[in-house]
Amino acid sequence: MTEFIPPGSRFVDLPSPFPMKRGGALHGARIAYETWGALDADAGNAILIVTGLSPDAHAASHAADPSPGWWEAMLGPGKAIDTDRWFVVCVNSLGSCKGSTGPASVDPATGDLYRLGFPELSIEDVADAAAHVVRALGIRALACLIGNSMGGMTALSLIARHPGLVRSHINICGAARALPFSIAIRSLQREAIRLDPLWNQGDYDDAHYPESGMRMARKLGVITYRSALEWDGRFGRVRLDSDRRDDEDPFGLEFEVESYLEGHARRFVRRFDPNSYLYLSRSMDWFDIGESCGDSTEAGLASLRLERALAIGVQTDILFPLQQQQQIAEGLRAGGVDADFLPLASPQGHDAFLVDIGRFGPAIHGFLSGHPSAAG
Structure with missing residues (x-):
């Protein structure tokens, strides 16, 4: 599988060896990153974004790579994350x-x-690597750490394992631990990949790629990333035109929603490595912030040291349901953090933070501006 590296990426070498939480170590490892804006003389205006499972570091366009990023509408000059102010x-x-x-x-x-010779990967390893990048860039403390989805887990782990490195935090559709429903979905996704004969115990190449397994895994994911409300409003029960159906396949695609899932999956599969998908997926299932203090999830959250925090969730999110963001805010408050919980009524489910900028943008801008009321 060929690595897909955005043209504007830069790299930080990790310490060698780089120890992994569950054993083993990496040698000669690196982390890709991209930056926007300018770092103040005192390095006090830095924000770090840690992502979900599949995004790259190209969150928005910049001079070295003018192509739109995965959070283009949120990040840039004058936008909610204003790169005229923030690095x-x-x-x-x-x-x-x-x-x-x-x-x-x-x-x-x-x-x-x-x-499959890669060491077992944990969210804690992802967090440690991100923290190393921050320090390598000369940043002593982040003004804010923003984590989306899996990145919400990474962010909490980074705060726990690197005290003093983060002053404030925005947790978006994240979680302090994996819930059974999410574990079950990810387990099915991994099974779909592993049951594809071309996966071949992880030994595949571009010519022998487990496309069917990855397609099924991605379809399962996309179904959980959006809400039933959006699926109904967007597609209803509209059927495909006769010229878009395969009449020779009696159980082939028949509805518009099926065609959408198929097209989305096919665009994804050749742009992501199946083994990487397996490792990152499992790392989420293993995560519980309570492990950082040998206690409960709530105690783990209460042990985190921050000045301020905002946990944002979506009422229609079935993958990282709203109670998980509420748990984060309440757990942080129990430890003395000035933490707010903001439930949003977006119909777009877990992926709302990527598309519902009208709701998420003001909340993020308000928090970064230091005006909690603007976060509502």
Whole structure:
């Protein structure tokens, strides 16, 4: 599998060896990142964005890469995350295939791809790698750490493992631990990949790629990223025109929603490494912030030290349901953090933070401006 690296990416080398939480270590590993804005003389205006499972570090366009980023509407001059004011860093997660070291990278010890020889990956490893990038850039303390989805987990772990590195935090559709429903969905996604004969115990290449398994995994994911309300409003029960159906396949695509899922999955599969997908997916299932203090999830949250925090959730999110963001805010408040919980009524489910900028933008801008009332 060829790495997909945005042209504007830069890289930070991790310490060698870089120890992994569950054992083993990486040698010669690196993290891809991109930046926007200018760092103040005292390095006090830095924001770090940590992402969900699949995004790269290209959150928005910039001079080195003018192509639109995955959060283009949120990040830039005059936008909610205003790069005229803030120096923004976005990292590609350790274990990914979009510039950072992961299963699709070359193992310097063998000269071959890591594949399943990559050490077991935990959210804590992703957090440690991101923290190293921050320090390598000369940033002593982040003005704000923003984590979306899996990045919400990464952010909490980073705060726990690197006290003093973060002053404030925005947790968006994140979680302090994995819930059974989410674990079940991700388990099915991994099973779809592993049952594809072309996965071949992780030993595949571009010519023999487990496309069917990845398509099914991605479809399952997309179904949970949006809400039933949006699926109904967007597609209803509209059927495909006769010229778009395969009449020779009696169980083929028949409805518009099926066609959408198929097209979305096919656009994704060749742009992400299946082994990386397996590793990152499992890292979320293992995560519970309570492990950081050998206690409950609530105690783990209460142990985190921040000045301010905002946990944003969506009422229609079934993958990271609203009670998980409420748990984060309440747990942080129990530890003395000035933490707010903001439930949003977006119909677009878990992925609302990517598309419902009208709701999320004012909330994020308000928090970063220091005006909690603007976050409502």
